[in-house]
Amino acid sequence: MTGWRSLLLRRETGIAVMIVLFCLAVGAVKPQFLTLNSLRIILLLTPLILIGAMGQMLVIVARHVDLSIGSILGLTAMVAGMMFRYAPEVPWPLAFPLAIGLGAVLGLVNGALVTLFRLPAIIVTLGTLSLYRGMTFIISDAKQIDRQYVPSALKAMSQTSPVFGIPWIIFIAFGVALLTWWFAMHTRIGRQVFALGSNPVAAPLRGINVTRVTLTVFAISGALSGLAGIMYASRWGFVNPSNTGNGFEFQVIAAVVIGGVSINGGVGTVPGVVLGVLLLGCVSAALPLLGIPGTTQSAIYGAVILIALVIDRMVRMQGRTRGTQRAGA
């Protein structure tokens, strides 16, 4: 009964319980937190982070990290925005393949530097973080794409809804989560991502093409950041060269680490990360209600990341002592 599923379930159950407890606690002080409307607010806070977190999850499972996703988001959003502004005759949905494709290319650049030159992902993506942000300024001439240029049909995706008053953007985000779950659990290469992160030394011995897997996770991370770029334009209706996507990587890493993805690679589930994103969404939604200024949000994210790291470490240490005892017995 100490099966695999129940074990992972416990991890996710833990996050779910935290969400419920948190909501109840906030609800006890401010009853209006426990209404459908605030659920809507929570859900509207999450799609961008959720999309980014799916890519980052795969990267971290493969024992890397991608710090450049915020800049990729900014650059792709800006390219899409400039298409809206300077080429209004192009059908606006073409912005989707444009942004996603561009994001994938930028991600591939990260992946190529990491695998071909055997460089640590953190330094490479710190460099491209700056590089891609700089490119955003250059192509935009440091000018914002204002609301009037963003197609209203695109903006409407964050407001109008096919069912239940839930906007399109949320469906898209959860659709991405579902696809990622399929990719991670049900495709060969998806499982190879986990194998690579679980034991990078043994992976090539079992015929895993490490270069291909690494390139794939960075490309996915980039592509999803591109999608998040379009979603940003839809959600906020403008694209700013310096603000758009700034700090996005930290929110995403926070959600992923809270969601139980181990920084030591190999471990992570889509449901866990989704719950991690929701927990962050609840916190963000509760802050203004409780009269806590929005400026505390960043500190809370930081603290939450560190707490998640410490918990992860404790769990690991416990598991290890238990393991040696059994081996020794």
Added chain:
Amino acid sequence: MTETSATARDAAPPRPLWQVLLIRPEMMTLILLLVGIFAGSQLSEFFLDTDYILKSFTLSAEFAMVALVLTLVIIAGEIDLSPAANMALSACLFAWVQAAGVPLPLAVLVGLGAGLAMGALNGALVIGLQIPSIIVTIGTLILYRGLAQIIAGDKSIRVPESFVGINDVMVAGIPLPVILFCLLALVLGLLLGTTIFGRQIYLVGTNEVAARHAGVRSARIRMILFLMMGLVSAVAGLMTASRLGSVRYDLGLGGELQMVLMAMLGGTYIFGGRGTILGTFLAAWLLVIVTTGMIVANVLPAWQLCVLGLLLIVSIIATNLIYSRTQR
């Protein structure tokens, strides 16, 4: 170079002295620096004006000082991405308690103490709990910056007049921040190059297990380095506050990129065990020359961001190549 190093590999024997001296990453930095100065002087006569260069350097001196200590941290096989956030939080705390009526000297101590405490937290998580420093310091980067934001909000806090203007203080015609940077480089250079502490930093970074076997107290050394990192970040934060005259939560935002860049550009090996203070010292000047050059040449600030990012990537590739060529 390829040819000679190939023969060197086969025979595994002494590389000629000139090679030992010349084929090393700091030489790349030095050559780039000379090229930069030459190119700059072609660009504008400003470059031959030492005062102008020194003045430009004061803008980077704070980051450069942190980069010197960061060099030691990286040689020891760790990394710290939180110093820029540490600068902001120390400076905000300093300005905040000062504005609340705490006397200036005490407020300075609060700022420095906060920096030390932040270094201690990094060290405790990395060494005590054995969580990789890369991820720990991403977490504390966000935390420290966030705490600064809580303290300062979105407003800037003014710094008392008597504390403002460190960059205008001249000693023998040289701005004080530049002097401090050079002094720190000298002290750390001696520490790393001529003392047992420095030697043991290399031992730990080259092979931590072997270092412990040889009686090196690796945990203590790395803890001291994180504490030094915290302290120098706080000093840099206060210097920035003094230079700007006011403090905001976004002080030094993104500075970690420049600090890591200076260390990498100076030939510090990202996987630990190799690097020098001289390299980082030269790289700091190189970076100032490059940025100043771009300003003088009217290059958009946006391009500067690109150039910094590219430089970081190119410099680690180059450093790794040089090390893999000359010494395995």
Added chain:
Amino acid sequence: MDSGSNPVLLSARGIAKQFAGVEVLSDVSLDLRRGEIHALLGENGAGKSTFAKIIAGVHRPTRGTLVLNGQEVDIANPIVAQRLGITLIHQEPISFPDLSVAENLVLGRDAGAPLARVPWARMLAEARATMGLLGVSIDVTRPMRGLSIADQQMVEIARALASDSRLILMDEPTAPLTPKEVATLFTIARRLRDEGRTVIFISHRLEEVRALCDRVTIFRDGRKVATEPTAALADADIIRLMIGRPLKEYLHKTKTQVGDVALKVTGLTRPGLFRDISFQVRRGEVVGLAGLVGAGRTDVAQAIFGIAPAEQGSIEVAGRPVRIPDPAAAIALGLAFVPEDRAQAGIFRSLPVDQNITAAVPRRIAPVLFIRRAVERALAVEAVKRLRIRLATLRQPIGELSGGNQQKAILSRWLLTDPQVLILDEPTRGIDIGVKAEFYDRIGELAADGRAILLISSELPELLALCDRILVMSEGRLTAELPRAQATQEAIMQAAVPRLQGVAA
């Protein structure tokens, strides 16, 4: 069981292997037949594991060819081996701890496009069926992490079964197993044989070999010395063949004055690694510590030196009870430890030789604050002369030296600390014969100097030639203490081979 007439599956012809210029396997020719269980026997370092790894594609032979089913094959890597139906079950199984048992079974042989669907249902069903065949009840959906070594090994065996391997190599598979698990393993091995597969079984335990194997091949010093049906050899014959070379003519060390107790340990215990270890070493004495790989010898040494301190027990140095929480404390007490794994725990590969030599004596090279280069250099020069370290310059990275010279540099590092107790863990492993002799001379001199020496070695002749007393460990316990007069290779082996509790024959 007569498998003598079975057709040959794999034929090794003139296989030789060199590591860094040292020949660890020379000219081995061997035919492995279908439907036999074939034991490879030999002392540590005799070459049997290297041979197995060559067959499994982990190493490539320096010379020689492998012929599989009459066709010459080039087994370039483990994946090729897998495709040819050859599976190596490692002593410590390689696995992906975060993946499920079922996935660990199929990884490496599943084919298809990257985006091909993972057939979970079929995979789980097959995995359960394979486990059922083995008669083990492991939940195939659980992750590998947390499985006992025995269970991990069962998964490895299941992997060999699932991939329908024709040749299964088991490298000391019984070391971590309980008698009951050993019995299960034997049943499975026999069934594999009866299905016409070939099983290669590497073990130290003669009883097991006798109970299980049809033929044995004995390795010694990198050469094959015999291949015979198991029944044709008595235990005494096997032991003689394994160690049978005449004792090499090392200078027996001159009798030295044995003095006070320098190191005394009492009841050292670290659960899972060693229990209740008590012994003492006197000044001027060389005490050997013999045992098979994994018997816990290195763990005891690491506990004494403070690298991984024991949980129970006490240590006395020069008659005073001491606490040794880390190596720095050990060094301060006059202990020195030359570790077994030179690359991992000994050398600083990219740093110059002189810095490697002086790494453990910071006070001597920097009496006040600054390192005195001249002093450092002088110490290093003297060490190089004394141990005759061959190098080009002291500024050379130590990684460029040969293994023997690296080891000399490590030894000289510890001699600089003027140790009263010197622990040497396999000091001559991977070193040329000539340099070995130098080491033996040096060890004798150090003891004559009045130092206490604890010598861990798997080479019995080395122990017999150098030691005043030999302690033998087996499975974490001290099983014998043999004075020089009584120490023979047979007696040591007797005490080192684990006692088997009732293997189903």
